[in-house]
Amino acid sequence: MNSQSSLEPVCHIVTPIGMLGYGLDEQETAFALQSLVSTNVPTALILDSGSTDGGPSKLALGTLTLPRSSYVRDLTKLLRLANGFKVPLIFSSAGGDGSDDHVREMLGVIEEIASQPGNEHYNFKTIAIFSEIEKSLVLARLDLDAISGCGTTVPKLTTDDVESVPRIASQMGPEPFIDAMVAHPDFDIIVGGRAYDPSPYVAFAAFTSNTQIQDTATTQSERLWGGFTHMGKIMECGGICATPKSHGAIATVYKDGTFDIRPTLPEARCTPLSVAAHTLYEKSRPDLLSGPGGVLHLTRAAYEQLDDDRTVRVCGGLFRFSRHVGLPYRIKLEGAKVIGYRSMYMGSLKDPILIRQLDSFLERAKAYAQKQHADIQESWELDFHVYGQNQISALPEKAGQPSEIFLIGEALAPSQDLATSVISAARIATIHGNYPGQKATSGNFAYGLAGKMDIETGPCAKFAIYHLMDLKVGEERLWIEDGDGGLFAYTIKTMGHNQTKPSIKEVVLKLPTEDGSIIRTSNGTSESTPNTKKASPKVLGDISRVLRSKNAGPYEITVDIMFATKAQYHLVKTANVLNQTIFARLMEVEETDIIWSGFFDQALAFKVTIPRMWRGKPVANGSFMENDVHGSQKYLSLFHMKLPASLIQAWEELA
Incomplete structure (x- = not known):
């Protein structure tokens, strides 16, 4: 790891909540921004706004993920913070599905807030980036055999599938966001359509570090883009990487791709284990994370606890670009039908x-x-x-x-x-x-x-559509008149009138508190509870620190089992109680159906990913007979897995 003195920060990023519309703590976010803007390092508010986790309805019906009032509430706070602290606000996958209509809906919300009495000082240069793909293009690529399923259980795409959906969203990479920032460096807000969750984070880090999109061929650039992408992959979920879970998180990104991450919640802390463990979250496998244009390799990622005991420094991720191994740039397409x-x-x-x-x-x-x-x-x-x-x-x-x-x-x-x-x-x-x-x-x-x-x-x-489409060179970029053929359109509009501008200090003093007070401790940790003697473990749930299941896209369920110490982890690893045969039986699938399984030393974890099944057939989430759209309750058979007597004895001796 590099020492603090040898690192040059290029930006700070604050994510106040893992999903726009879920509700955020404005006072907590203000404290974070106040400490960062004084460093004179570029700082931004960035957050995600969409997912396929909730099922296909919003794509098929054009509905927002949350009530419009939830977006009004959160954006009212975010615009006040962005204006008061003079930091840009960026969010992607607008409205949940990132459709063009929902990008326009969020623009309407921003304009509505900016025009309210008391907001006469607002003046936001707002960029909207649209991600929908024309059916004619998808059909043409289908004819060229340039479309494949995103996962082994995704059915082959047909012409009828394409024609049956009302809209096709695509997961943009960071390139359209970078292009917009470079073309309009004085932007205040970017409202993005559907995007790969880390994309706006990667884009802001690339923009502030003056990293060129074309600079990807060297090991140094792979390390740089790897750091940006790894940071974005963690930050897009807010403070889930902390213990206990925080509303939001703060990242500081350095010139060599190293980054620091800490929670906004005062009593929470990030640890090397909690941050490394987040690599497993919602992913088919923890070591290789595919995204637009390449794969994030995390086998060499390293995590270091800093002296404040709340911040973790991360380095070692590498982003290997598709074009350097002879593969086309691919984006994920999403579509649903009634x-x-x-x-x-x-x-x-x-x-x-x-x-x-x-x-x-x-x-x-x-x-x-x-x-x-x-x-x-x-x-x-x-x-x-x-x-x-x-x-x-x-x-x-x-x-x-x-x-x-x-x-x-x-x-x-x-x-x-x-x-x-x-x-x-x-x-x-x-x-x-x-x-x-x-x-x-x-x-x-x-x-x-x-x-x-x-x-x-x-x-x-x-x-109906959850597929990868091959792009031609340059199509991953923003379309600019007389440009090089990018697929993604954008618009620019100024919101507000900018008659007066209160200072940062004035804004902070006027911020309403969420619950009347902010509870803080001297070291950011909660009081410890007395140690109590625990009963002998009997099932896997007794010995695991974390045992969870979650969607890994609409067609897969992934289970993460994590342990508290290295000694406990290696004891379980060598006992051979976690393997494909056992999991296939407990999860009621064929062993050959298992998509990925294995140990992940960095997080002291075992992971297994299976198809989402109903009545013995692979299905996607959210349709007929759905009863767990997030897949978050699929782990119970593993929780109750009985432990062999030899492992119980070894565990007790270890304790």
Whole structure:
């Protein structure tokens, strides 16, 4: 690692929250900015605003990820901070999907805020960058066999898929953002369409360090772009890399690509382990992270705790550019279509006689719905979410009895009326169907939550495009009149009137507090709790520091298992209790289906990535019969994995 004296900072970046619209602490962000702008090092507010995690609906329907009022609330704070501290504001994937319409929507929000009474001093030079791709171009590249699935489980793209979607967003790399900054260095705000999450971070670091887009061929430049990209990959999630999790994070980037990262939350801290562990988050594998134009290599990344005990210094990442290994620049395309309409009903079952034969009972409910719609020519689907099956009540007075079942019936049909008709028939069958040994003849089902019998949930969407498209040289750039053929258009508009400009000090004094006070400790850490003797570990959840699951794109689920110390990690690693055979059995997939698995020493972790499956077939998140759109509850079978006696004994001896 380089010493502080040998490093030259090129920029500071503050990310106040991991997602625009989620709510941010303005006072906390102001404290961070106040300490940074006084250094006279270029400083920016940068944050992400989109994801495919929430499913395909926003792409298919053109809806915002969050209520418009959430964006108004957050942007009101961010514009006040940007104006008061004279720092640029940059965000990408506007509105959640980054569609052109949502870029325009966010421009409207900014203009609305700037025109409000009291904001007469606002004067923001605002650049909007648009990321949608014309269907004609996608079809032409499809004919050239220049489009491939983004992952092994993504179906081959067809002409019908392209024609079926209302819009196609693309994940821009950093190039359009860099081009906009270079062409208009006096910009105040950049509203970006759909982009690779690190792109605006990489762009600002490249812009402030005067790193040229063409400078990519040397090991030194790979290290530089690697540092920028690694920093952006961590920062786009806000303060998730801290312990405990922080709202936001601060990065300082140095001229050689080294960067420091620390949380905005005073009682949180970054550690080498917490920052290295974030490399695994939402990714199919932790060592090689593919993005527009190349791959980020992190096998040599190093993490150092600095003296304040809250900041971690990172270096060693390398970005290997596609063009230097004979591959084209590729961008990810995203598109979704409506496949029908959904209706549902929900309630609970308590009769132990019925619960013990629930599967056959629900098959009869399906048959009843089918019989009632025998004359319907249109195809439809019906299925059930069952919660609590094969569980025993924990109540002493009900020892040995089956636990209460929560049931959701879900129907998909070409029209809302048909979906509701099907679900109504299924509900009637659930309430009044007979079963062997029945005693409760008045009804089987407790329902009517929120006064509803049948609930119409509207259009059902499905991902149709999640593919990589080869670009020709220069197409990854911003389109500038008389330029070199970049795909991405932009506009410029000034928001506000700039009649008066309050000073930074005045703005800070006027900032409202979030909860009336800011709690700070002398060293930024919370008070420790007394040590207590723990019971002997029995399952994997007892010995792991972190055990989580998460989407790695719409088609994959990835599981991260992390340990607290090197000794614990190496004990588990050598015990061979974490391997593909065990995970395939616990996650109910074939061993050959596993996309990636392995240990990652830097984070003291084991990782496994599998296809997102339903009824034995790969699916994308968010469509019919979805029950965990983020994939965040898929780890439980691993949590309860029993440990062998030999590992338990070795673990206790280690303690």
